[in-house]
Amino acid sequence: MTPLITLAARSAWNRRFTLMLTVASIALATLLLMGIERLRTDLRANFSSAVSGTDLIVGARTGSTQLLLYSVFRIGAATNNMGWASVQALAAHRAVAWVVPISLGDSHRGYPVLGTSGEYFERFRYGNRQPLKLAEGRAFNQLFEAVLGADVAEQLGYKLGQRLTLAHGSGELVAEHADKPFVVTGILARTGTPVDRTVHISLESMEALHVDWVGGVQMPGRALTPDQLREMNLQPKAVTAALVGLKSRPAVFSVQRWVADYRAEPLMAILPGVALDELWEVVGVGEKALLAMSVMVGVVSLAGLVSVVLAGLNERRRELAVLRAVGAGPRHVLALLALEGALVTLAGALLGLLLALGGAAALGPWLQSRHGLVIGWGMPSTAQWMLFAAVVATGWLASLLPALRAYRLSLVDGLSPRI
């Protein structure tokens, strides 16, 4: 067998340029397949880990996916707010253990600002029910104090004690709350969730920012000083949504119905895990389309492999005939071509795998800091190995096609093939 491998290697080296192109195209197809699979699974893991330990999210009546997207992922916007009286009624429900109201809408240099209660830092869980941890400083406990997510602090280079001003709204044209600066009192440890990209302030601070604003602009001559604001009742009149924890799990559906039937205002309660599954039902269609496209790229690459080998076959008929003349049987010729096909496919697939791993490692930090997406670059998952095996197996089978033709030709060809 060893002489056969040596022969295959030398023959391949002779045609190295064409074969390298084939290897490159198989590598790109593998990279695409593996990359999409990794992005798909990591994106799902990221989304799934963004909230845990919250039994229900309650907000104004809308679609469950919208409520989940804006309350947890800060994507999109609320159609309506939820009255403070409703938050209190919810907190008073006998099955409810805790309620953490959240208020969104303002931003700081592109990062969303979240108004919430101090209980948020104790109750909020992510990943596998992990609590939030402060990497530095402390949570806010009075007006105009802010706790930053890890990405906000890192990207903007903020330290404890630094002053910052928040912007009204989150669009391109935003007005600054420049007269009411905040001071950074805490920086949260990294979570790999939207929390990292959020500026947290108290609900009272959020209210204080907007007391002297009407219709999205500050009333001229009505500006209040921070000291005047501290004297005022700053209980919010409305919030965006509320995270709810229950005393017992079976109550989740009865509280959900209670919220749906709540008479004072139209509200809805979603189970975050259920809403996430609904989101995947929609996203799944796009994922399948992406996967189908990369499978098509794979097929095109393998078709390239077959055509390159087939095109080279005519040129190699003399080489194969010489081999036959020196004693190689048709089976040897078949084995030679099958071995070459297997090696080319394997080399391409391995190169693609390395590119996928390297790409994830190289792009990982950028994706995390810019988009909050944590990409793992460790060992490939089972699904990725299966895709890898599928590429290698299909590539090898595709290379058998020209090998079979060569096998037939080598039987009929003499030393003077009719070219």
Place this chain on the structure above:
Amino acid sequence: MKKSLRTSLAALAALAAAVMLPTLALAQTHAAHEHGKVAVDIAVEREQLTIGIDTPLDNLLGFERAPRSAAEKQAADAAVARLRAADGWLRIDPQAGCQLQAVTLESGALGLGGAPAEGEHADLEGSVTYRCTDATRAAWIDVGLADAFKRVKVLQVQVAGPQGQAKQTLSGKNRRVVLAK
């Protein structure tokens, strides 16, 4: 690149909104009423398994108002009896060691308590409770409502268990709610 990714996310959100809004806004309200469809809520705790159902009466009887004739009354009684015998249409992974404890049914139209029937679209709500040695060991529950009631076509299942929350849709021959992820 950053902008295009943001645009994609926004487009994704918009797509989700457009596709989900009409169905989910209904699915989440108490009074969702769609013939052929039953909402099933499963809550798993260590010693207790609770299965709630919410269905239009049409799925069970072929009409959805108070029975008017003797035949309709008989059909309603038979449907209620079949639901009460929950072991006939619910099968729980034996690993959990569950015993049927209670079945409560509410339907104003059938005189089973609950809100009085309004108009011609009455519902039935039910709750089945099991006592278990360890319900968290249950890997599956078979909900055979579509076998017991031929007009039931789709089950929209919400699960809240120790492994988190999930949604499943059962249709066709599929009866199995998978609890273990």
